[in-house]
Amino acid sequence: MGATRTPRGRWIEQGLRMLAAGGPEAVRIEPIAQALGVTKGGFYGYFKNRDALLTEILDTWERETTEALIERVESEGGDARTRLDRLFTLVAAPDVPVTGTAADLAIRDWARRDEQVARRLQRVDDRRMDYLRLLFGGICEDEEDVEVRSLLAFTLRIGNSLVAARHGERTRADVLELTRQWLLR
Template sequence: MRTVAPHEETASGNIKATRQDWIDLARQTLVSQGVESVRVLPLGQKLGVSRSSFYWYFKSRQDLLAQLLEDWRNTNTRAIVERAQRPADTIIRAVMNVFECWADERLFDPRLDFGIREWARRSASVRDAIEQADAERLAAIREMYRRHGYGEADAVIRARVLYYTQIGYYVLDVNEPMEARLGHLAAYLRSFTGQEPSPSDVAHFSDFASRAEERSRL
């Protein structure tokens, strides 16, 4: 008998929504309407399923919200940490690994991050989760600089400048076309590393960002 993966499970033969369907819709609702709109009955109506579908996968609304937080950790925070920990020949290439998160929303969803931060204004426990995530992301970036020979104080400040600059872009909702940002890429890399990127470095990341933007349009 084939084992059913958790994301493929359904509550019964006539209930078509999966656990991931609930989480995906909860995420979309959080991003577009805020956490107060993440409620069982409206979500079920949008999915076209009964409440029994929800309780097949979740104990309560609070359980769904907890799973939504975990989903956010497993996407946004994991992507930054993984990219910061990737081997790289130079600090320029290491920083560009992290930049991949800003260029490809499949890796890091800025709207989800903003939605979680808005939720944190109303919840002390979510505020704690945000602080933990920020600390984890910053620590990974700091260690990236340390591996490439920067002293502790320099690594800490460069990590803050890199990370807070990007989060500031999202919070301020800066609407800058990718083409414009890529035009400043060499200057950003100089600012974040103190080193001069080569033309091949700039071309390498520009190609990645262009392909990511093309995928987002499909």
């Protein structure tokens, strides 16, 4: 019986972890293989080179943090307020996957140095903002109010990664809950 092959998704997931922890420079084949407990030979069965892995990492990040998230929010239905509440709950969950906030920050930093990554990030940001506008448009009639709430929610998502674990006596969860309450009023 032949050796069990490490699934492609595990290479991508570990690459995302390394990206989140140290930026694109940290995404290296040998350390990924070591972290997975395998040899790097299996890597080449899935990917032509490191650049192909980086592209797959970005594809996975985009799909999981944007399209899959929107699909999850929409799949359970409800009015705009219910879907916004569900969205806030999902992005604030303590078990946000590696594709979440830490990877977002690493990709934002990477985009400052790489035009292709910057274009992809802009596309993702535009998609996220469009979705927020759609949802807030369902609870606000004033276009300016929709835009302000959308920008605040979007900024919170980015800033959420930067928020210290505590603000005085408030936890990160407390800060997010107060923000949710204000945005949904």
